[in-house]
Amino acid sequence: MKPYRVLVVDDSAFMRKIISDLIEKDDQFQVAGTAVNGREAVGKVKELKPDLVTMDVEMPEMNGLEALRRIMLDHPLPVIMLSGINEEGMKETILALEGGAFDFIRKPSISSSHDIISVGEALREQMKEAMLERERREARSASALLAAEAPPVPRIPESPPLLPPVKPADKPVGGSETKAERLPRQVAKTPRETHSPDIGAPEDLQSENKPVRSGDRFKAVPPAAKPPAAGLSKALLKPKTETPAGNVPRPKSPISGTAPDIPSAAAKERKPDAKGLDKLVAVGCSTGGPRALKALLEKIPADFPAPIVIVQHMPPNFTKSLAQRLNTFSPLDVMEAEQGMILKKGAAYIAPGGYHMKVTEAAGGQFTISLTKEEARNGHRPSVDTLFESLLPLDSLERHAVIMTGMGGDGAKMMKSLYDAGVTSTFAESEETCVVYGMPRSAVELQCVSYILPLQDIAPRLVQVVK
Structure with missing residues (x-):
């Protein structure tokens, strides 16, 4: 070569x-x-x-x-x-x-x-x-070109039935239908009751129970579903047939694409405190991250009801310039994180280069930033895994995790742990918009992503889910 x-x-x-x-x-x-x-x-x-x-x-x-x-x-x-x-x-x-x-x-x-x-x-x-x-x-472009140039597959006509269709028996003249005759039509009118959530919804229910998507294309169905949370009764695990307006369903089952709309125990007990927070978003990215962060943060409104904590792999000092630059674009207050900062709604905090960043719970419903000089993790300091791991015990918060473009697999392991712990949502940038499809790919392969979206669609969906 x-x-x-x-x-x-x-x-x-x-x-x-x-x-x-x-x-x-x-x-x-x-x-x-x-x-x-x-x-x-x-x-x-x-x-x-x-x-x-x-x-x-x-x-x-x-x-x-x-x-x-x-x-x-x-x-x-x-x-x-x-x-x-x-x-x-x-x-x-x-x-x-x-x-x-x-x-x-x-x-x-x-x-x-x-x-x-x-x-x-x-x-x-x-x-x-x-x-x-x-x-x-180049390989993806070549594949797309070949697919576009390929002649359409001719449709094979259906074979005629070997026997004429059997006609239903005539109803008795002047008689009424029996219960046994009415039952099949009643069942046909309520397909939700005839399909197990593990089999998948019929076509007319796709708008409610959609599988995880990447842009407008369906992703491959993973081989195994996530087990139900311990302690939930079978009655609670029955999916709802309708989602109330404004309520975002839980991440979808890897098998059926549907999900029980069941709040976790922490979510049930969560009581928003005027002095504190009840929501948090954590973001990780690397190669291509500054451009991705600009696209994300400029679409987040100033009244966003959660702080955003961010790890971007970068050397010391560069993260301060990055935060200052992003602050000029975003309606949010974007800043380089400092030790002991109290997290506030409508603000974004970028981990300083050379330091791991963690979120810790303080008294009075407040959450603060902790910076450490622990050993590099996955070859990085700051590390996305370190940030995500710090969110695991914070079950009083509604937590959302996002992984965007970057080399390697930093963040994927702890996103999997958050997903298994029942966090509200997890996002990964889809391959077509990544500068490097490394970190998001690792998360997708671990089957811990609720939403796989191109870069331009992440912020609108995140705002919808969090609000």
């Missing part, structure tokens, strides 16, 4: 040499050329047609952000930004991620060989994931 060709863009000759050497430590990649600024980079992309670009953020003549915009407009391809840790560089990096950059890494410290090695490993991992995602998208 031919190596992937990479264009390295940086105004520093020394940094171009370091980055090029780090890239070519992996035989899958070859440096096809270099550029000293954004203007030259735009021309080299057109000339060399590389598979991938590494782009310095701050450069003379044309910076990396402007070069990225032109490349994505004329020759879209994966671009990984290299950012300094100064304030301006971090702001430009957040804008680049919004503008379509695949991901970013901070520039290595040239005085630390250990840091250079660490940055090289992270860079190669991102490059491999970028190429893998590109191949997946």
Whole structure:
């Protein structure tokens, strides 16, 4: 297999040499050329047609952000930004991620060989994931094209019946129907009573009992249903035939797509306190997350009746720039979380890079943020699993968990634990809108997702479910 060709863009000759050497430590990649600024980079992309670009953020003549915009407009391809840790560089990096950059890494410290090695490993991992995602998208596009071009399957005419249909016996003249004759028609008029919830609803009930969907396409039916919660009687497990207006049904059964509309014991005892909270939303994302968070938070209204706690995999300091940027778009108050902050409705809190974030219960119905320096989990600090795990004991809250685009599987394991504990709802971004379908895929494969939706549909459904 031919190596992937990479264009390295940086105004520093020394940094171009370091980055090029780090890239070519992996035989899958070859440096096809270099550029000293954004203007030259735009021309080299057109000339060399590389598979991938590494782009310095701050450069003379044309910076990396402007070069990225032109490349994505004329020759879209994966671009990984290299950012300094100064304030301006971090702001430009957040804008680049919004503008379509695949991901970013901070520039290595040239005085630390250990840091250079660490940055090289992270860079190669991102490059491999970028190429893998590109191949997946190309494969999906090819499959869709083949399906569109395939001739329609001819319909086989139905064979005529071998025997003439049997006519029903004539009713006695002047007589009335017996109870036995009326019963079959009565049953036919009430199909809800003739179908077990484990078999699936008839077609005319699909609007009420829909299976988990991804956009407008039905997802494959998982092989086993989630067992009923312990302590529930068989009478309580009988599904309702109608859902009251404004009431959102519990997550659907993996077998039938229907669900008993049964509040958990915690939900029954939950009493909203004017001084406290009774709802909470937790969100996890990684690669592609800044753009996904913008799409999510700009559609959440200011009167949203729950705080939103967010883990976005990012190095220290960058999360503050991210929070400031998102705050300009969202009706919510978006901020970087701090130790001891009291969670409030209509606000979103982003875990600071380098710290795990947990939600803890305080006196008076209040909930606060706890930041820790515990060991990295799933290779990350902050970790989505750590945040989700902290929600498990908070059964006085109506909890909602969301996983969006990102590499790996962080968050999926603890989403499964929350789902099994009976949280109100769980969401995953569907494959067609993910920059990287890693974290959501892991959750879907664990069969712990109530709603699988494209990015643009997550916020409206979340608002509907929470309100």
